[in-house]
Amino acid sequence: MPDQPVLGPRALGRATLARQLLLSRAELGAVPAVELLVGMQAQAPYAPYFGLWTRLRDFRTEHLADALNERRLLRIGLMRSTVHLVTPHDSRALRPWVQPALDRELDTAFRQATEGLDRATVAAAGRELLAAEALTTKELGERLHKLWPNRDPRALTYVVRNLVPLVQVPPRAIWGVGGTTRYATADSWAGPGPDPDALPTPETLVLRYLAAFGPASVQDVQTWAGLVRLRPLLERLRPQLRTFRTEGGRELFDLPDAPRPDPDTPAPVRFLPEYDNLLASHADRTRVISDEDRRLVMTRNGMRPTFMVDGAVRGAWKLTRQRSTATLLVDPFRPLNRAERSAVSAEAARLLAFAEPDADHDVRLSTSTPTSTGSAP
Incomplete structure:
Protein backbone atom coordinates (compact mmCIF):
# COMPACT_ATOMS: atom_id res chain seq x y z
CA MET A 1 0.00 0.00 0.00
CA PRO A 2 1.44 3.42 -0.92
CA ASP A 3 2.30 5.90 1.80
CA GLN A 4 -0.83 7.57 3.14
CA PRO A 5 -0.76 11.19 4.37
CA VAL A 6 -1.36 11.58 8.09
CA LEU A 7 -4.17 13.85 9.25
CA GLY A 8 -4.15 15.02 12.85
CA PRO A 9 -7.29 15.90 14.83
CA ARG A 10 -7.08 19.58 13.89
CA ALA A 11 -6.83 18.82 10.15
CA LEU A 12 -9.71 16.38 10.42
CA GLY A 13 -11.73 18.91 12.36
CA ARG A 14 -11.28 21.67 9.79
CA ALA A 15 -12.23 19.28 6.99
CA THR A 16 -15.42 18.21 8.72
CA LEU A 17 -16.34 21.75 9.79
CA ALA A 18 -16.01 22.92 6.19
CA ARG A 19 -18.42 20.24 5.01
CA GLN A 20 -20.79 20.86 7.90
CA LEU A 21 -21.07 24.57 6.93
CA LEU A 22 -19.46 25.58 10.22
CA LEU A 23 -16.45 27.52 8.95
CA SER A 24 -18.67 30.09 7.24
CA ARG A 25 -22.42 30.35 6.98
CA ALA A 26 -23.73 29.14 3.63
CA GLU A 27 -26.08 30.83 1.17
CA LEU A 28 -28.48 27.89 1.13
CA GLY A 29 -32.12 27.27 1.86
CA ALA A 30 -33.24 24.93 4.62
CA VAL A 31 -34.18 22.03 2.32
CA PRO A 32 -30.94 21.87 0.28
CA ALA A 33 -28.90 22.32 3.46
CA VAL A 34 -30.63 19.38 5.15
CA GLU A 35 -30.08 17.32 2.02
CA LEU A 36 -26.39 18.26 1.87
CA LEU A 37 -25.98 17.21 5.53
CA VAL A 38 -27.72 13.87 4.83
CA GLY A 39 -30.29 14.81 7.44
CA MET A 40 -30.13 16.37 10.89
CA GLN A 41 -30.72 14.55 14.14
CA ALA A 42 -34.06 15.81 15.41
CA GLN A 43 -35.48 13.99 18.40
CA ALA A 44 -35.36 17.36 20.18
CA PRO A 45 -38.02 19.08 18.04
CA TYR A 46 -36.45 22.55 17.90
CA ALA A 47 -32.82 21.42 17.62
CA PRO A 48 -32.68 21.62 13.79
CA TYR A 49 -33.77 25.26 13.90
CA PHE A 50 -30.65 26.12 15.89
CA GLY A 51 -28.55 23.76 13.78
CA LEU A 52 -29.61 25.52 10.59
CA TRP A 53 -29.28 29.00 12.08
CA THR A 54 -25.65 28.31 12.99
CA ARG A 55 -24.90 27.03 9.47
CA LEU A 56 -26.93 29.26 7.13
CA ARG A 57 -26.90 32.95 6.34
CA ASP A 58 -30.21 34.73 6.93
CA PHE A 59 -32.01 31.61 8.20
CA ARG A 60 -35.38 32.28 9.82
CA THR A 61 -37.58 29.89 11.79
CA GLU A 62 -40.35 30.02 9.20
CA HIS A 63 -37.99 28.58 6.58
CA LEU A 64 -37.99 25.24 8.41
CA ALA A 65 -41.54 25.47 9.76
CA ASP A 66 -42.90 26.05 6.25
CA ALA A 67 -40.88 23.13 4.86
CA LEU A 68 -42.36 20.84 7.53
CA ASN A 69 -45.91 22.05 6.97
CA GLU A 70 -45.51 21.74 3.21
CA ARG A 71 -44.03 18.23 3.57
CA ARG A 72 -40.76 19.18 1.87
CA LEU A 73 -38.99 18.00 5.03
CA LEU A 74 -40.11 15.37 7.50
CA ARG A 75 -39.07 13.79 10.80
CA ILE A 76 -38.57 10.02 10.79
CA GLY A 77 -36.55 7.33 12.57
CA LEU A 78 -33.40 6.60 10.58
CA MET A 79 -29.69 6.43 11.44
CA ARG A 80 -28.92 4.91 14.84
CA SER A 81 -32.69 4.41 15.21
CA THR A 82 -33.05 8.09 16.08
CA VAL A 83 -35.40 10.72 14.69
CA HIS A 84 -33.88 12.65 11.78
CA LEU A 85 -35.01 15.62 9.75
CA VAL A 86 -34.70 14.69 6.07
CA THR A 87 -36.21 15.25 2.66
CA PRO A 88 -38.88 12.73 1.59
CA HIS A 89 -36.47 11.40 -1.04
CA ASP A 90 -33.75 10.80 1.54
CA SER A 91 -36.20 9.14 3.92
CA ARG A 92 -36.98 6.60 1.22
CA ALA A 93 -33.32 6.16 0.32
CA LEU A 94 -31.99 5.80 3.85
CA ARG A 95 -34.71 3.84 5.64
CA PRO A 96 -34.21 0.48 3.86
CA TRP A 97 -30.44 0.70 4.36
CA VAL A 98 -30.62 1.40 8.11
CA GLN A 99 -33.49 -1.03 8.74
CA PRO A 100 -31.14 -3.61 10.33
CA ALA A 101 -30.40 -1.12 13.13
CA LEU A 102 -34.12 -0.71 13.78
CA ASP A 103 -34.57 -4.48 13.76
CA ARG A 104 -31.70 -4.85 16.22
CA GLU A 105 -33.17 -2.25 18.56
CA LEU A 106 -36.53 -4.04 18.52
CA ASP A 107 -34.87 -7.38 19.25
CA THR A 108 -32.83 -5.90 22.09
CA ALA A 109 -35.56 -3.92 23.84
CA PHE A 110 -38.63 -6.08 23.19
CA ARG A 111 -37.44 -9.60 22.40
CA GLN A 112 -39.27 -11.16 25.33
CA ALA A 113 -42.38 -8.99 24.95
CA THR A 114 -42.73 -9.95 21.28
CA GLU A 115 -41.73 -13.61 21.53
CA GLY A 116 -44.10 -15.71 19.42
CA LEU A 117 -45.72 -12.61 17.96
CA ASP A 118 -46.19 -12.31 14.21
CA ARG A 119 -44.47 -8.94 13.87
CA ALA A 120 -45.33 -8.59 10.20
CA THR A 121 -49.05 -8.87 10.99
CA VAL A 122 -48.74 -6.25 13.75
CA ALA A 123 -46.84 -3.95 11.39
CA ALA A 124 -49.53 -4.34 8.72
CA ALA A 125 -52.27 -3.51 11.22
CA GLY A 126 -50.39 -0.47 12.43
CA ARG A 127 -49.75 0.68 8.87
CA GLU A 128 -53.47 0.52 8.13
CA LEU A 129 -54.40 2.45 11.29
CA LEU A 130 -51.84 5.19 10.71
CA ALA A 131 -52.61 5.52 7.01
CA ALA A 132 -56.19 6.39 8.02
CA GLU A 133 -55.28 9.03 10.65
CA ALA A 134 -52.33 10.32 12.64
CA LEU A 135 -52.19 8.85 16.13
CA THR A 136 -50.18 9.28 19.32
CA THR A 137 -48.25 6.29 20.60
CA LYS A 138 -50.84 5.86 23.34
CA GLU A 139 -53.71 5.86 20.84
CA LEU A 140 -51.89 3.46 18.55
CA GLY A 141 -51.06 1.16 21.47
CA GLU A 142 -54.67 1.11 22.66
CA ARG A 143 -55.97 0.18 19.21
CA LEU A 144 -53.36 -2.51 18.70
CA HIS A 145 -54.04 -3.86 22.19
CA LYS A 146 -57.65 -4.50 21.20
CA LEU A 147 -56.34 -6.80 18.48
CA TRP A 148 -53.66 -8.42 20.69
CA PRO A 149 -55.10 -8.14 24.24
CA ASN A 150 -52.44 -10.37 25.75
CA ARG A 151 -49.55 -8.20 24.56
CA ASP A 152 -47.90 -5.11 26.02
CA PRO A 153 -49.27 -2.05 24.14
CA ARG A 154 -45.86 -0.36 24.24
CA ALA A 155 -44.20 -3.36 22.63
CA LEU A 156 -46.86 -3.39 19.92
CA THR A 157 -46.29 0.28 19.12
CA TYR A 158 -42.54 -0.29 18.88
CA VAL A 159 -43.07 -3.12 16.41
CA VAL A 160 -44.92 -0.68 14.18
CA ARG A 161 -42.48 2.19 14.79
CA ASN A 162 -39.45 0.07 13.92
CA LEU A 163 -40.90 -1.92 11.01
CA VAL A 164 -43.04 0.74 9.30
CA PRO A 165 -41.55 4.10 8.21
CA LEU A 166 -43.46 6.60 10.35
CA VAL A 167 -43.39 10.39 10.24
CA GLN A 168 -43.91 12.69 13.22
CA VAL A 169 -46.42 15.12 11.75
CA PRO A 170 -46.92 18.84 12.45
CA PRO A 171 -47.72 20.78 14.52
CA ARG A 172 -45.02 18.82 16.36
CA ALA A 173 -41.67 20.61 15.79
CA ILE A 174 -43.30 23.74 14.37
CA TRP A 175 -41.50 26.71 15.97
CA GLY A 176 -43.67 28.50 18.51
CA VAL A 177 -46.52 26.01 18.11
CA GLY A 178 -45.38 22.54 19.07
CA GLY A 179 -47.78 19.84 20.13
CA THR A 180 -48.19 16.18 20.96
CA THR A 181 -46.21 13.69 18.91
CA ARG A 182 -48.50 12.08 16.34
CA TYR A 183 -47.45 9.57 13.74
CA ALA A 184 -48.53 8.90 10.18
CA THR A 185 -47.06 6.48 7.68
CA ALA A 186 -44.44 8.04 5.44
CA ASP A 187 -46.37 6.93 2.35
CA SER A 188 -49.63 8.52 3.49
CA TRP A 189 -47.86 11.73 4.53
CA ALA A 190 -45.31 12.27 1.75
CA GLY A 191 -46.62 9.98 -0.98
CA PRO A 192 -45.38 6.58 -2.12
CA GLY A 193 -41.73 6.30 -3.00
CA PRO A 194 -40.10 5.12 -6.21
CA ASP A 195 -39.62 1.51 -7.17
CA PRO A 196 -37.04 -0.03 -4.77
CA ASP A 197 -34.76 -0.71 -7.74
CA ALA A 198 -34.57 3.07 -8.35
CA LEU A 199 -33.28 3.88 -4.86
CA PRO A 200 -29.64 4.91 -4.31
CA THR A 201 -27.19 2.15 -3.55
CA PRO A 202 -25.48 1.86 -0.15
CA GLU A 203 -22.28 2.94 -1.90
CA THR A 204 -23.95 6.20 -2.96
CA LEU A 205 -25.13 6.85 0.59
CA VAL A 206 -21.62 6.30 1.98
CA LEU A 207 -20.20 8.73 -0.57
CA ARG A 208 -22.72 11.31 0.62
CA TYR A 209 -21.68 10.64 4.21
CA LEU A 210 -18.05 11.26 3.31
CA ALA A 211 -19.03 14.49 1.56
CA ALA A 212 -20.73 15.70 4.74
CA PHE A 213 -18.56 14.17 7.49
CA GLY A 214 -15.28 12.92 6.01
CA PRO A 215 -12.51 11.99 6.06
CA ALA A 216 -13.74 8.93 7.94
CA SER A 217 -12.79 5.43 8.96
CA VAL A 218 -14.90 2.31 8.51
CA GLN A 219 -15.78 2.58 12.19
CA ASP A 220 -16.90 6.18 11.69
CA VAL A 221 -19.26 5.22 8.88
CA GLN A 222 -20.69 2.40 10.99
CA THR A 223 -21.23 4.73 13.95
CA TRP A 224 -23.11 7.25 11.81
CA ALA A 225 -25.35 4.64 10.19
CA GLY A 226 -25.80 2.44 13.25
CA LEU A 227 -24.72 -0.53 11.15
CA VAL A 228 -21.94 -3.11 11.31
CA ARG A 229 -19.69 -4.98 8.86
CA LEU A 230 -19.41 -2.14 6.35
CA ARG A 231 -15.75 -2.70 5.48
CA PRO A 232 -16.56 -4.66 2.28
CA LEU A 233 -18.61 -1.68 1.09
CA LEU A 234 -15.69 0.71 1.65
CA GLU A 235 -13.36 -1.73 -0.09
CA ARG A 236 -15.60 -1.65 -3.16
CA LEU A 237 -15.37 2.15 -3.11
CA ARG A 238 -11.61 2.25 -2.51
CA PRO A 239 -10.60 2.73 -6.19
CA GLN A 240 -12.53 6.01 -6.36
CA LEU A 241 -11.45 7.37 -2.96
CA ARG A 242 -8.34 8.88 -1.39
CA THR A 243 -7.00 7.34 1.78
CA PHE A 244 -5.22 8.86 4.76
CA ARG A 245 -4.10 7.82 8.22
CA THR A 246 -4.80 9.21 11.65
CA GLU A 247 -1.88 9.90 13.98
CA GLY A 248 -2.79 6.60 15.66
CA GLY A 249 -2.57 4.71 12.36
CA ARG A 250 -6.27 4.20 11.58
CA GLU A 251 -7.10 4.31 7.87
CA LEU A 252 -9.41 7.08 6.64
CA PHE A 253 -11.38 7.27 3.40
CA ASP A 254 -12.38 10.45 1.60
CA LEU A 255 -13.61 11.89 -1.67
CA PRO A 256 -10.66 12.99 -3.78
CA ASP A 257 -11.84 16.57 -4.31
CA ALA A 258 -13.56 17.19 -0.96
CA PRO A 259 -12.39 20.25 1.01
CA ARG A 260 -9.53 19.65 3.43
CA PRO A 261 -8.59 23.14 4.64
CA ASP A 262 -5.29 24.04 6.22
CA PRO A 263 -5.39 23.05 9.92
CA ASP A 264 -4.75 26.70 10.84
CA THR A 265 -7.82 27.95 8.98
CA PRO A 266 -9.77 30.20 11.38
CA ALA A 267 -12.88 28.59 12.83
CA PRO A 268 -15.42 31.04 14.28
CA VAL A 269 -17.43 30.53 17.43
CA ARG A 270 -20.45 28.36 16.71
CA PHE A 271 -23.38 27.32 18.91
CA LEU A 272 -24.67 23.79 18.27
CA PRO A 273 -28.01 22.35 19.40
CA GLU A 274 -28.42 19.23 21.47
CA TYR A 275 -27.89 16.00 19.51
CA ASP A 276 -26.12 17.74 16.64
CA ASN A 277 -24.88 15.14 14.18
CA LEU A 278 -21.43 16.74 14.18
CA LEU A 279 -20.94 15.18 17.62
CA ALA A 280 -22.67 11.87 16.93
CA SER A 281 -21.43 10.68 13.55
CA HIS A 282 -17.89 9.41 14.16
CA ALA A 283 -16.49 6.62 16.30
CA ASP A 284 -13.52 8.86 17.10
CA ARG A 285 -14.87 12.35 17.75
CA THR A 286 -11.64 13.96 18.93
CA ARG A 287 -11.54 15.99 15.70
CA VAL A 288 -14.15 18.29 17.31
Missing part, protein backbone atom coordinates in the same frame (compact mmCIF):
# COMPACT_ATOMS: atom_id res chain seq x y z
CA ILE A 289 -14.42 17.32 20.98
CA SER A 290 -12.03 15.78 23.49
CA ASP A 291 -12.97 12.57 25.26
CA GLU A 292 -12.90 14.50 28.54
CA ASP A 293 -15.39 17.08 27.27
CA ARG A 294 -17.65 14.39 25.82
CA ARG A 295 -18.26 13.21 29.36
CA LEU A 296 -19.43 16.73 30.20
CA VAL A 297 -21.70 16.94 27.16
CA MET A 298 -23.38 13.54 27.41
CA THR A 299 -26.11 13.17 30.03
CA ARG A 300 -28.21 10.24 31.12
CA ASN A 301 -31.00 11.60 28.94
CA GLY A 302 -29.07 12.73 25.88
CA MET A 303 -26.68 15.43 24.73
CA ARG A 304 -26.40 19.04 25.90
CA PRO A 305 -26.27 21.97 23.48
CA THR A 306 -22.65 23.02 22.99
CA PHE A 307 -20.53 25.85 21.67
CA MET A 308 -17.27 25.68 19.74
CA VAL A 309 -14.19 27.89 19.91
CA ASP A 310 -11.39 27.50 17.37
CA GLY A 311 -13.00 24.41 15.90
CA ALA A 312 -13.52 22.41 19.10
CA VAL A 313 -16.26 22.13 21.70
CA ARG A 314 -15.41 24.34 24.67
CA GLY A 315 -18.62 24.33 26.68
CA ALA A 316 -22.38 24.00 26.85
CA TRP A 317 -25.27 26.45 26.80
CA LYS A 318 -28.88 26.71 27.87
CA LEU A 319 -31.61 29.12 26.82
CA THR A 320 -34.27 30.10 29.32
CA ARG A 321 -37.04 32.69 29.37
CA GLN A 322 -38.83 34.28 32.29
CA ARG A 323 -41.51 36.77 31.41
CA SER A 324 -39.96 39.35 29.08
CA THR A 325 -36.32 38.33 29.57
CA ALA A 326 -34.50 35.61 27.62
CA THR A 327 -31.25 34.42 29.18
CA LEU A 328 -28.50 32.44 27.50
CA LEU A 329 -26.43 30.64 30.11
CA VAL A 330 -22.99 29.83 28.69
CA ASP A 331 -20.99 27.22 30.60
CA PRO A 332 -17.32 27.00 29.45
CA PHE A 333 -15.59 23.76 30.35
CA ARG A 334 -12.38 25.68 31.02
CA PRO A 335 -11.52 29.38 31.22
CA LEU A 336 -11.78 31.48 28.06
CA ASN A 337 -9.33 34.25 27.34
CA ARG A 338 -10.55 37.80 26.80
CA ALA A 339 -10.83 37.50 23.00
CA GLU A 340 -12.64 34.18 23.27
CA ARG A 341 -15.09 35.54 25.84
CA SER A 342 -15.82 38.49 23.60
CA ALA A 343 -16.43 36.27 20.56
CA VAL A 344 -18.61 33.83 22.53
CA SER A 345 -20.66 36.68 23.99
CA ALA A 346 -21.18 38.24 20.56
CA GLU A 347 -22.36 34.97 19.02
CA ALA A 348 -24.58 34.29 22.04
CA ALA A 349 -26.21 37.70 21.54
CA ARG A 350 -26.89 36.80 17.89
CA LEU A 351 -28.43 33.51 18.95
CA LEU A 352 -30.74 35.31 21.38
CA ALA A 353 -31.77 37.76 18.66
CA PHE A 354 -32.69 34.79 16.47
CA ALA A 355 -34.50 32.69 19.06
CA GLU A 356 -36.16 35.39 21.18
CA PRO A 357 -36.53 38.52 19.05
CA ASP A 358 -39.30 40.00 21.19
CA ALA A 359 -37.52 39.59 24.55
CA ASP A 360 -34.96 41.48 26.57
CA HIS A 361 -31.65 39.64 26.25
CA ASP A 362 -29.19 38.55 28.93
CA VAL A 363 -25.97 36.62 28.20
CA ARG A 364 -24.32 35.03 31.22
CA LEU A 365 -20.93 33.32 31.06
CA SER A 366 -20.31 30.94 33.92
CA THR A 367 -16.95 30.88 35.67
CA SER A 368 -17.56 27.66 37.62
CA THR A 369 -15.85 24.36 36.85
CA PRO A 370 -18.33 21.87 35.37
CA THR A 371 -18.72 18.29 36.58
CA SER A 372 -19.54 15.21 34.57
CA THR A 373 -23.26 14.59 34.09
CA GLY A 374 -23.11 11.11 32.64
CA SER A 375 -21.11 8.62 30.65
CA ALA A 376 -20.28 9.23 27.02
CA PRO A 377 -21.46 6.41 24.77
